[in-house]
Amino acid sequence: MTTTTADSGLVPMAWTESTEMLTATHEAAARVAEEQVESVLGAGHGVDVSLVQGDASDALLETAKGADLLVVGNRGRGALKEMLLGSTSGRVADHAPCPVVVVRAHGAG
Numbered sequence: 001m002t003t004t005t006a007d008s009g010l011v012p013m014a015w016t017e018s019t020e021m022l023t024a025t026h027e028a029a030a031r032v033a034e035e036q037v038e039s040v041l042g043a044g045h046g047v048d049v050s051l052v053q054g055d056a057s058d059a060l061l062e063t064a065k066g067a068d069l070l071v072v073g074n075r076g077r078g079a080l081k082e083m084l085l086g087s088t089s090g091r092v093a094d095h096a097p098c099p100v101v102v103v104r105a106h107g108a109g
Contacts, residue, residue: 064096
């Protein structure tokens with residue numbers, strides 16, 4: 001018997017049954033990310049954009065291996081929520097093997 005992550009209740013069955021939907025979602029997200037980077041830096045920017053699934057901190061720390069610089073955003077949830085929930089940007093800044101720039105959201109304290 002083959003099991004999937006959906007068997008544990010972690011992923012809705014509709015997502016696991018539709019590889020076309022997963023592919024389309026991934027392609028759309030990649031397209032939006034590329035467009036956002038190009039809108040800020042212009043064409044021929046030289047930035048590598050990649051999409052990964054999993055824990056954000058772990059993915060960013062893995063990506064930072066061999067990087068010259070890692071730039072991450074900060075959602076700015078507020079001090080109490082950030083203390084209770086943890087901070088992805090804080091963890092990455094503390095553990096990355098390269099310099100990290102944290103860009104705060106407009107209005108983030």
